[in-house]
Amino acid sequence: MRHSTAHIMAQAVQELYPGTKLGIGPAIENGFYYDFDRLQPFSDAELENIEQRMAQIIKQDLPFRKLEVGKEEAISTFNQKKEAYKLELINELGDTQLSLYQQGDFIDLCRGPHIPSAGKIPAFKLLSVAVAYWRGNENNKMLQRIYGTAQASPAQLKQYLNQLAEAKKRDHRKLGQELDLFSFSPEAGAGLVIYHPKGAILRGIIEDYEKREHIKRGYQPVIGPQLLKLDLWKKSGHYDNYRENMYFTEIEGQKYGIKPMNCLAHMLVYKSKLRSYRELPLRYFELGTVYRHEKSGVLHGLLRVRGFTQDDAHILCTPEQLNAEIVGIIDFVQQVMDTFGFSYTLEISTRPDKSIGSDEDWERATNALINALECKGLAYTINQGDGAFYGPKIDVKLKDAIGRSWQCATIQCDFTLPERFDLCYIGKDGKRHTPVMLHRVILGAMERFIGVLIEHYAGAFPVWLAPVQVKVMSITNEQDDYVHKVANKLLEHDIRVETDTSPEKIGFKIKEARLQKIPYMLIVGAKEKADVTVAVRKRGAGDLGGLEFDVFLQQIKQEINQKVN
């Protein structure tokens, strides 16, 4: 249906703007796009015209007709129409028999299938114009792309448009500013995050949680340097394969690379002494800050930055231990994602063109990953050629509260770097063996994860994560002393609290705390002060009435300890 809508859009465009040439027009998640070769970009007004023309075509209910033609006939058809891009596609297709689809006077090269007729499209809307390179190659001509959505019913279209609006409201860049979590500064540089106090608290809470979870699972914290000598990056293959993403510096004639990954230092820890098979597996964990020179155009709030901190670990183990280690990581991911209320799907990425290592190693590594997933009975899809340069990987795509998916966790299997670095252990047989290395992150990058979390919770963090958990406010300044008494009591129990003793009316104070999405407001007036109680107002639930202070304290402590979502 979506693909058919793309055809109708192309028909409308060519009718309204003759001479516009066709690129391709596939269906995508929730919608479709079509690329057009045209000098000027489409304006909003033109988009509306196209939309109206499409509605007319749909009303006419033109049937989609499939035409089976030979290659020669297809070429002559598109030659006549001067559709150079379509001709390029036809020439690349090996098939001698091609299918075309036609509705009205419009004919397109297309594998199909299509709905029977245009009238079967219940609801659609054109969303935006953008530009894209022909065939995604930046050396090719830029085409004008129109994005649209088509849905099974007008109600579903409305729901989808609402979801887009909801996503916009949750934008972490907007919330990050409103909640005073972080900023960027052109003076500091693009893609470099400045954490404000509340953002730093949030990150600290997540990091503390992670450190404990890692130690529980037998990981050992290590810390590597921010710079390592250039020769080491040459040895690892980063210089050959990853140079364009790295920052370099030189001092006193010595060249250094700023680390874009943490694995080198972790291997140096391993190498610092002779290892026995009895020590393995060794699991080194680091909240490692790395810098990568990302192209300026790809930077995006916290989700794509140039300096970020990974919850990184490298596991060195024997080939026999590999399966159990991968399974252990998957369990770890599952437990952490449950805590934050995410579900997820899995993908395996295989060998890319630019890579190091032997084919046998790649096969062993890929099989190890597949094996572990099969053991766990987990479903996965294959992403051909999308692995890291040193090994294949399992990517975890998590799904947030409004159904969007994000890539955070990744597990990479590596037989190559341990060999390049001459890592070894003495086996049972008294001989030297090369260990296998697993690279893995659970949250991925703190920056990206925090960005995703902000959008997932729409800024309304559960109590255990909220930078300010409780705001205590007085009805009149007569209760200010009691406000501070309550706040100090909460502070003694490690609860993050703010007070509001301004001479404003209580409605105004509540409004401000609401905008800051603070989970609990404690409102105290003369009555509460006299009774040593607090009037509790819970985010999302409203006024809960009076509670004895100690009862409230126990309740919130329990909510924090259980990490209630």
Add this chain to the structure above:
RNA sequence: GCCGACGUAGCUCAGUGGUAGAGCAACUGAUUCGUAAUCAGUAGGCCGGGGGUUCAAGUCCCCCCGUCGGCUCCA
């Protein structure tokens, strides 16, 4: 990096070549109030940076920085 749009007060935004504006926030004063905005006043600007056109530039042109929407790439 590439294409396009944008950049004016802390924030959101007006200002179409001729004296830099509003609302919110901030500050000062008054108000002491029971669950989503009390009133009055004050202050706040290298109009992103640099260069050019012009009698005159926030406004037009060029370069740089940054942001946004895409492409490509990625944790």
